[in-house]
Amino acid sequence: MKVLVIHGPNLNLLGDREVETYGRLSLEDINQALKTLARELKVDLEEYQSNVEGEIVNAIQSAKGRFDVIIINPGGYTHYSVAIRDAIAAVKLPAVEVHLSNIYSREEFRHKSVIAPVAAGQIAGFGLNSYLLGLRAAVALLKK
Amino acid sequence: MKVLVIHGPNLNLLGDREVETYGRLSLEDINQALKTLARELKVDLEEYQSNVEGEIVNAIQSAKGRFDVIIINPGGYTHYSVAIRDAIAAVKLPAVEVHLSNIYSREEFRHKSVIAPVAAGQIAGFGLNSYLLGLRAAVALLKK
Amino acid sequence: MKVLVIHGPNLNLLGDREVETYGRLSLEDINQALKTLARELKVDLEEYQSNVEGEIVNAIQSAKGRFDVIIINPGGYTHYSVAIRDAIAAVKLPAVEVHLSNIYSREEFRHKSVIAPVAAGQIAGFGLNSYLLGLRAAVALLKK
Amino acid sequence: MKVLVIHGPNLNLLGDREVETYGRLSLEDINQALKTLARELKVDLEEYQSNVEGEIVNAIQSAKGRFDVIIINPGGYTHYSVAIRDAIAAVKLPAVEVHLSNIYSREEFRHKSVIAPVAAGQIAGFGLNSYLLGLRAAVALLKK
Amino acid sequence: MKVLVIHGPNLNLLGDREVETYGRLSLEDINQALKTLARELKVDLEEYQSNVEGEIVNAIQSAKGRFDVIIINPGGYTHYSVAIRDAIAAVKLPAVEVHLSNIYSREEFRHKSVIAPVAAGQIAGFGLNSYLLGLRAAVALLKK
Amino acid sequence: MKVLVIHGPNLNLLGDREVETYGRLSLEDINQALKTLARELKVDLEEYQSNVEGEIVNAIQSAKGRFDVIIINPGGYTHYSVAIRDAIAAVKLPAVEVHLSNIYSREEFRHKSVIAPVAAGQIAGFGLNSYLLGLRAAVALLKK
Amino acid sequence: MKVLVIHGPNLNLLGDREVETYGRLSLEDINQALKTLARELKVDLEEYQSNVEGEIVNAIQSAKGRFDVIIINPGGYTHYSVAIRDAIAAVKLPAVEVHLSNIYSREEFRHKSVIAPVAAGQIAGFGLNSYLLGLRAAVALLKK
Amino acid sequence: MKVLVIHGPNLNLLGDREVETYGRLSLEDINQALKTLARELKVDLEEYQSNVEGEIVNAIQSAKGRFDVIIINPGGYTHYSVAIRDAIAAVKLPAVEVHLSNIYSREEFRHKSVIAPVAAGQIAGFGLNSYLLGLRAAVALLKK
Amino acid sequence: MKVLVIHGPNLNLLGDREVETYGRLSLEDINQALKTLARELKVDLEEYQSNVEGEIVNAIQSAKGRFDVIIINPGGYTHYSVAIRDAIAAVKLPAVEVHLSNIYSREEFRHKSVIAPVAAGQIAGFGLNSYLLGLRAAVALLKK
Amino acid sequence: MKVLVIHGPNLNLLGDREVETYGRLSLEDINQALKTLARELKVDLEEYQSNVEGEIVNAIQSAKGRFDVIIINPGGYTHYSVAIRDAIAAVKLPAVEVHLSNIYSREEFRHKSVIAPVAAGQIAGFGLNSYLLGLRAAVALLKK
Amino acid sequence: MKVLVIHGPNLNLLGDREVETYGRLSLEDINQALKTLARELKVDLEEYQSNVEGEIVNAIQSAKGRFDVIIINPGGYTHYSVAIRDAIAAVKLPAVEVHLSNIYSREEFRHKSVIAPVAAGQIAGFGLNSYLLGLRAAVALLKK
């Protein structure tokens, strides 16, 4: 059972970036925590980060046949990237959408995700735990 | 550490209700699974179901001082109940909003939650697992 | 063949209430007329009135297995009660939505019914006759 | 007591047309059923069908003085024909708007009728019975 | 001359609830201040609080014949309860809508009251004084 | 100098139709008054009425080469007939849009004319005088 | 019979201003033409121009008792001046709204007049003739 | 303690103006009633009326240092005057917005006040009493 | 294999009409070019033009059983004719929607086609070639 | 080369007004800084402030022939004054719109300027420097 | 004569991707069919695919001087890429927009193309044939 975690734009700045919204964890901290939990749940996990929409599309496409499920935090692309949405729909892998912050208590334009309708589900607002819960959700999806 | 789980309207029909959307689990099955996980996580858990908006408001109000965190599936009230939203904001307990189905792949009017902006976070689309992940999220919120 | 008639909020005031819009019939008059027609059509008929949204949800839920069809005038809840809509969808009994007044010639907000998409059909604008026609419609639905 | 039934565009195709939405009845079947019920209710009934908006306007205009009430299924014109609406308002005959299908569970643009505000009432969703109930409604309107 | 004061959902939490918005007064403090002013103005005053929309409808209905005017703070129901609106319109008692906070300087959805069009008038933003001014307004309405 | 006056749907009912909105003049009265003024202004005038949108399109098309200017009261088609709009734009004759009633003090949907952007100008609200002023406007347009 | 003509903001620049939209006539030319026609129609006519919204309100208010009808080109205030609208409604003199250009073929925001619903009627698009026709309309209004 | 009362456009016509909406009181009557109550409440009160938006801005600006609180009925400017809104925000005096009529039961465009978000609160619908209650509210604001 | 080409309103004016938008080809030129290509592709082709919406509905209805595919340029009816849309859906013949001009670079209201959702596909912007490509598309649809 | 700087409503309060948004500079400070830079750039500069929309219109009109370019901070009038917009368009002088604050990070209604489409350009968010940059922009416009 | 065909994001997955919407053809099949037709039409044809919006912009830019016409299927970028739109407008090569599926019978957000207004025309809904027709359209554009 193999899990691909995709971090969208600006998530590489975590820890530096808007600490009042995202907390002090770095992306590396998140990846470590994910790997620790992955071992505990006995799944393989790889992570990928890019600021480029089309490279995220590439990463999703190449997951086909190599991974069983995708966890994705699409960052700013959440709100308009039909290209990423179509990639997820096209590869037909189950996907879990995660967000560190509660996007529903922020600016109006962050309340709409164009990704959510093609994901299996969405987890938002729990910081690092959004990812860890997302990993548990992904594993549960595969067990079904 | 005490957790209150609130099930909104029509969730008492689970198992019967729209099986293609919600699956065959009954509310009792969900409550049992939650209690099993609660024991594992060493927290107390109580659940409450009502079809009456105002009784859900009452339940949230009376949670104050007796519970540390609320997990709530507001059902159909998700989309308009300012009264439930205000109750959550008023009692100042952290709240985790959960949904069995992916509300973002259903009718347009289900895409908007008036509860989400006052919740800590939201988990949607994972069936029974939305609740179980919600319980883990709730426990993690309290540990912070 | 058993029919449940549900009267929503403020319909208990009929006869008193806004006579220019609703006429001088009382709810009791409507119920009598319905019962007379039910006898003629050889069906059993029970009626229920509540001002509480959640109690209407309860009534719909408990109709399952005890009634074959529901006639509902959701009153003011017509325009926002997703909870009542979900209850109707959940019990899978055919439902006929009726309104005394022509809701399409009144205030803009009354033109939209959140109940209608899950009802079999809607009858509006004929006063007492909306109910009587609704009973005929309900009986015809069952005969199919 | 004389009733004019007006069938709007494409209703002449009934039986052929989108059977999953409209059923297998032909327009002739509907007219026969209406005539049978008219005899039972002791009213005269004539029917008219046209695909041309302006001819429907003509038919409504010429009903004045020759008929006591109009039953109209405006078909696709329901959603934009101010000309038909104005004709109904101008002749000052009571009108009953009927629809075979439940227009509120179909495409968004079918949810709005520009005719409804000038009709006495609306009946939608009961197939052939929408017309038969419409005839009963029309007769009751005249008796008042 | 008899006045009914209705407090809507979550107002029973006052003093605890969101002190930065509503101040430190409890509902009991408000009721005491109202009674003191009522004695001064030589009117009888009763108060009622409920979190249940339908019970507020019941309270308004039963005011008919027993009270001369209603003061209502509909709380969260302000923004969607057509049922409460219809109850006020139905009983034909003059009603004064009051709000502790200035609803026009809060979230967008709080700017619209579905109650206001059927009330005699609205007073918002003066804390406890919204109620006291509301009582004076109510008494003045009756004197006219 | 030749003027074509086109009367849209339901204008043939004038005098009968909604007297409170349109007054007691018949279409014949309007045509007589127009002819009297035409003689005074030394122009030829013909009038045409139809309830059929496409026949109005035909009339506009055939005006080309036979008339110098068009006066049109598009009636209910004012608000949606792109076909009539396109006909006016296509024949490249100056057109004066007239309305008996003040369409801006009636229902919201009557406030928008799809014809106005391709007309030379619009005159609304003066009853019979809308036509007479329209004739003067038409003559003045030709003199330029 | 006395007529007040009010010219709104920037109309004093006519002749200079956007010649492609408004032509080469000066405001003085318009006033002369109006006076000539007024003599012909045997009415008194005074004109007033101001760029200040409130002074136009003053002018309308002081027309009461001194004039029988108002002709107004509200210029840019057409689209938002509720103050001018209220003044016209308050003095209860009939008012004719005129525009030199066809406001319906210009920018979207010019398509809506807040004045029109309280005017007797509107004439737009005929340049100088909008005023002259407006004067004829005004005289005809008074004759009724 | 000094109170400035500002009356916006067209309020100088009170008594004459739309009696069915505003009643028969003149502005002078209102000012007298306010002065009587001011004496009773032991505060100084001055009033100001203008039809000119910018003069109302001037009046608000010059209140700074000379008055302690403002009562304002912005009349038609309520719905668009950002200039008046900014003046109130700039002088940092508490302001009470009052309206004679219930603006929420009138035309849609009157439901929105651009002033309300910067006022302390709003009182609407009580005729003369809106002002008197506004004065009590103003005095209470200062006492806090 | 038989193809019906339907030309909507005002297309009979081609060559005369708005040359800058539609070019100098007449409708006859288009029909000739279509016939030439039809012979080359070995299909039968008939064409029909009407300015009357309902006659276009008639033409579509009568195509059933006589033609295998429809090519339609609905002209101005593109943007509102639910009647034409319903006719296409009812006859269940594949339809190709064509437009001479690029409707997406013209007025906003031309960007929406109510026909497109029931057509097989749409071709717009290539002048005469829109029709010729449409014929190729139609033939290809039938070959599948 | 002569430059007119127009300061709109409430800018005379600068230094006092909402210091957190606008800083502590007075209008006099801004005017001094502008004059210093004007001398450096060898242009004449005059400034004008008014709270009255129509007086700003007057000032723009009278600039014609006396100034070569206008710098305008329309203050609150930015968002609705079509009268000021029309004045700028009418005098055909190039205009530079400036704002002290970043209007795009403030309330939604401040994001739209009705002036900007007729200005040469807009500078917002740099406090005093918005004016100084505006002066440089104005001089550069004239040099072209 | 040289043609550049640009395939946007996820089109490299064709054949795999959502077979019910796009059919079983691979991108290679499409390119082969295009090359065969290009040879027949005696034009050179090159194709390019990228998932990266900016690389598509690069490809369009570099087409200038090397190609005579562009055929583009912008995939998911159709609905928001102003960058691609601006590139097409900037290089001033004629462009033909093609879509495999009928975007007007899919989700609401797919009905709007930001590319279409700058393309010569659009072809949608014919699968592989959308491309082949697009190639014919492109060749015809060049011949003009």
Add this chain to the structure above:
Amino acid sequence: MKVLVIHGPNLNLLGDREVETYGRLSLEDINQALKTLARELKVDLEEYQSNVEGEIVNAIQSAKGRFDVIIINPGGYTHYSVAIRDAIAAVKLPAVEVHLSNIYSREEFRHKSVIAPVAAGQIAGFGLNSYLLGLRAAVALLKK
């Protein structure tokens, strides 16, 4: 003091691209003019251009610690790139948004910038001078 200037998509085509909108300057001309002014203002300046949204995000991210302020012309990405917006907010460097053309006098969709709310300010409409003024604004921001 170091300044990074970022040019968004299609700006590399300047001089070629839509000369009527953008003038004849090449990007190189702009960069030279910026460097000349930078020397005069005694600041270091580097420029960067990319057509790829994610590379612009990368450039902004890598500016942190190496530059003191950013000048950005986001080109077509102005209107939707939340990713670029988030990058600017994340690095916490002051940013000046510049546009060559007046985006407020172009298509409606260009009136909204998603970047502006996180920029210090915006300068639009002055061609090359938008950049030069932007550099002065940037230097002034740093001096504060």
